[in-house]
Amino acid sequence: MADVQHMVMGLQSSGKTTFAAALWYLVDSREIDTVLSKGRHNGDFQYLETISSSWAAGWQVPRTSSDSLEPIRINLLHSQSNEEIDLHFVDLSGEAFEKIFATRMIEEKIKSLFSSMQGLLLFVTAIRKKDDLSILDVGLAMPDEMPSEVDDDEIVPAAESDPIQKLSEFSPSSSPQQVQLVDLLGALADAPLFKQPSRIAVIISAWDKAPPQTEPEQWLKTRMPLLYQYLRNQQLEIPFRVYGVSAQGGSVPKKEQPNVPSDRAELLKVKIAGERIKVVGHDAANHDLSHPIRWLSGLES
Ligand SMILES: Nc1nc2c(ncn2[C@@H]2O[C@H](COP(=O)(O)OP(=O)(O)OP(=O)(O)O)[C@@H](O)[C@H]2O)c(=O)[nH]1
Ligand SMILES: [Mg+2]
Numbered sequence: 001m002a003d004v005q006h007m008v009m010g011l012q013s014s015g016k017t018t019f020a021a022a023l024w025y026l027v028d029s030r031e032i033d034t035v036l037s038k039g040r041h042n043g044d045f046q047y048l049e050t051i052s053s054s055w056a057a058g059w060q061v062p063r064t065s066s067d068s069l070e071p072i073r074i075n076l077l078h079s080q081s082n083e084e085i086d087l088h089f090v091d092l093s094g095e096a097f098e099k100i101f102a103t104r105m106i107e108e109k110i111k112s113l114f115s116s117m118q119g120l121l122l123f124v125t126a127i128r129k130k131d132d133l134s135i136l137d138v139g140l141a142m143p144d145e146m147p148s149e150v151d152d153d154e155i156v157p158a159a160e161s162d163p164i165q166k167l168s169e170f171s172p173s174s175s176p177q178q179v180q181l182v183d184l185l186g187a188l189a190d191a192p193l194f195k196q197p198s199r200i201a202v203i204i205s206a207w208d209k210a211p212p213q214t215e216p217e218q219w220l221k222t223r224m225p226l227l228y229q230y231l232r233n234q235q236l237e238i239p240f241r242v243y244g245v246s247a248q249g250g251s252v253p254k255k256e257q258p259n260v261p262s263d264r265a266e267l268l269k270v271k272i273a274g275e276r277i278k279v280v281g282h283d284a285a286n287h288d289l290s291h292p293i294r295w296l297s298g299l300e301s
Helices: 016-029 046-056 092-103 108-117 134-140 163-168 178-188 215-225 226-233 264-268 291-296
Strands: 006-009 069-078 083-092 117-126 199-205 238-246 279-281
Touching: 006 016, 006 092, 006 291, 016 046, 016 069, 016 117, 016 199, 046 069, 083 291, 092 178, 117 178, 117 291, 178 226, 199 215, 199 291, 215 226, 215 238, 238 291
Parallel strands: 006 083, 006 117, 117 199, 199 238
Antiparallel strands: 069 083, 238 279
């Protein structure tokens, strides 16, 4: 029985660890039917236990530290075909991916993980953060020059720092996220890895923050047009899908800051914790985080 191995990639705060925590909770608790179930599992899953209990209690999962390489493995089983799927969640921080982008260097350990990759789960987040600088952002920094009809809500400069200053201090890691993702995908396909995933499932996390009635693919097309065009352009070779996923169901605070306003109280009223999860797209059942992984594995009939 062939093992199917997938990789997970996404920049900082794109929702990777939260997804892993919720997926583990879902398959471990068996509260809800999912298209893939928990597989034979060996090894150390203490990290999974830690993050999934923090998820279940309605707290944010801790940020993955920049130098940690948490080797998450979630073994899933497709019971109809008896196929085992090995989801390698090397829980790399977004910072680690950003470092690969900025330095053009990849650690040996990460390289070898990618070399056995079949499908790719690519994370982006719907938490609005405009990550490129337009002339409107520059205008915002100079209020006297602001055109009066500009809607403030539409402009959220990503840089915490003064955007004008940012213009003069280019650093690779402050490139727009879609530029970094397209470059990382291109770099995987190029020397020395020559590695193309067989399929790509784009996960738009924090889907509860997306404008209502939006389709995930439409969101990607509008918010990340470069990445969308890149995926479209190679889709005959590398099929892709876009899912909207709310792994938390809403915003939750950090455990150390429980009083920060959030949706936690509402979410905790949902007695079956797995029902807080929302998955949108491709006829996935409402709460089924394993749906994109079944498709990645080529097991959707
Ligand atoms: N509203 C909302 N926020 C979410 C959801 N899922 C994740 N988040 C938030 O998104 C942020 C990043 O989530 P993580 O899972 O830590 O992201 P990550 O990709 O592992 O980040 P790094 O470890 O920094 O690379 C956190 O503040 C989460 O609370 C969701 O379903 N809804
Ligand atoms: Mg993380």
